[in-house]
Amino acid sequence: MKIKRNVSLAKHTTYKIGGLADYFVDIKDLEDLKQALKFADDNSLPIFILAGGSNVLFSDDGYRGLVIKINNKELKINGEEIIAEAGVLMNDAVSKSIENNLAGLEWAGGLPGTIGGAIRGNAGCFGSEIKNIVKEVTVATNNGEIKLYKNKDCQFGYRDSIFKHNGEIIMSATFELQLGNKESLKKVVFDHIKYRQQRYRLPSCGSVFKNCFLKDGSVLSAGALIEACGLIGKTIGGAMITKEHANIIHNFNNAKAADVLDLMNLIKENVEKKFGIKLEEEVQLII
Ligand SMILES: Cc1cc2nc3c(=O)[nH]c(=O)nc-3n(C[C@H](O)[C@H](O)[C@H](O)COP(=O)(O)OP(=O)(O)OC[C@H]3O[C@@H](n4cnc5c(N)ncnc54)[C@H](O)[C@@H]3O)c2cc1C
Incomplete structure (x- = not known):
């Protein structure tokens, strides 16, 4: 784990906007996260958790503190379940589910960002939301302790979850999917990606306001x-x-x-x- 100085936030967001973060670190596991949290604590720095950067607008003046980029990326299939670390890109989870003939994630075809960002904001589109497939979520508290939340305890709502309010850091999640047909799932994903390419211009952050x-x-x-x-x-x-x-x-x-x-x-x-x-x-x- 290496703490970097003066890192451009514009390079880490889909808006391509944002000044320099005083301190920036990529974390790949819980040990990295604990070290990063200790560094922030020792130096009295505020922290900001960043993932895919697809739902954030940073100031041009940057961030006076430590930006912690969630970059743990393990992705496993266990029967009809997917176990994904928070830094896994949604699109990689969608592809993996389809490769394994698993249905339930295809609505997220082309959705920017990571598993962790999607759970925190209960991302959704095409009539589905991530809360429909979450079985459980593992988080780290801000002193690095691990906690497990069952779906019913995540307090999911429209673009909302308990994690938006308690500041805990999502580390991984288990999703419950069902057996499906690879070819028809691929077609749905392809159509969603095409629709997005026609409607969502980049650089942007997707929808700015809630419905x-x-x-x-x-x-x-x-x-x-x-x-x-x-x-x-x-x-x-x-x-x-x-x-x-x-x-x-x-x-x-x-x-x-x-x-x-x-x-x-x-x-x-x-x-x-x-x-x-x-x-x-x-x-x-x-x-
Ligand atoms: C072109 C485009 C289209 C989009 N379409 C949609 C759409 O259809 N539906 C939709 O819901 N959203 C959409 N979005 C918004 C965005 O993709 C989602 O909100 C996405 O889930 C954000 O994930 P991220 O990893 O990029 O999070 P980031 O933007 O990095 O972070 C978003 C927030 O989540 C927090 N966060 C991130 N990871 C964690 C973690 N592991 N633990 C705790 N907090 C964390 C951050 O602190 C921040 O407050 C779109 C965005 C773009 C650019």
Whole structure:
């Protein structure tokens, strides 16, 4: 384990935005994590847990502390279960499940980021969420102790889990899948990837805002609200609200974090004024 100095966060995020982290470390196992936590404690540094960097917006001023990148990547199949370390890319887990004729993960074809990031935010798309297949999750507390959570204890909700609130570090998870047909699973994944390529421009962080759940149980898509405000194509600096998907802010030309934030504020003001709805961020702001 090597603690590096002055590492560009832009290089570790799908937004390609972010200044330098004072300290940065890749951790490959629990021992590395414990050493990193001790280093932060000894030097009174705040820590930030980073994984695929596909749901974060860092400040252009960087991060005054230790960024811990989760890079444990073991992936095993046990019958109809997949046991994946938190740093495994979702796409690798999807491929492995299909190779083994296992169904249940195909909705995540093309989903950026890692297992750990997806569990923390209960990632979802195409009508599924990761909570539907999680059996159990292993975490490390911030003093490096290991704890096991069963699915029912993870408090999964829309883009939410207990791990968003308790600061514990997800180390691995077991997923329960079912036997499926490799060829039809491949086709579903291929279609999802194609759909994403047409709708999600990169560099970006995917959806910036959460959808809105109304009291009567109906759901309003944040994208539809933004579109109805006539904001499609709006640019500030190097950031743009995309025409393919109004809930995506694309870094089309060396955008600053401030450009993205200004567009986010413009969206929030317009949506609140027109619909009386306060949009809530899905992207994690480290500003
Ligand atoms: C083009 C594009 C399309 C997207 N489409 C979707 C979509 O359809 N559905 C969807 O839900 N999301 C989508 N996203 C958002 C993103 O892919 C997910 O939120 C993803 O699960 C984030 O994982 P990550 O590993 O990149 O996490 P990061 O961005 O690295 O981190 C996100 C948050 O999780 C925390 N975190 C990460 N790993 C751990 C860990 N091991 N333990 C504790 N905390 C951790 C971080 O501290 C941070 O607060 C999209 C993003 C992009 C760029």
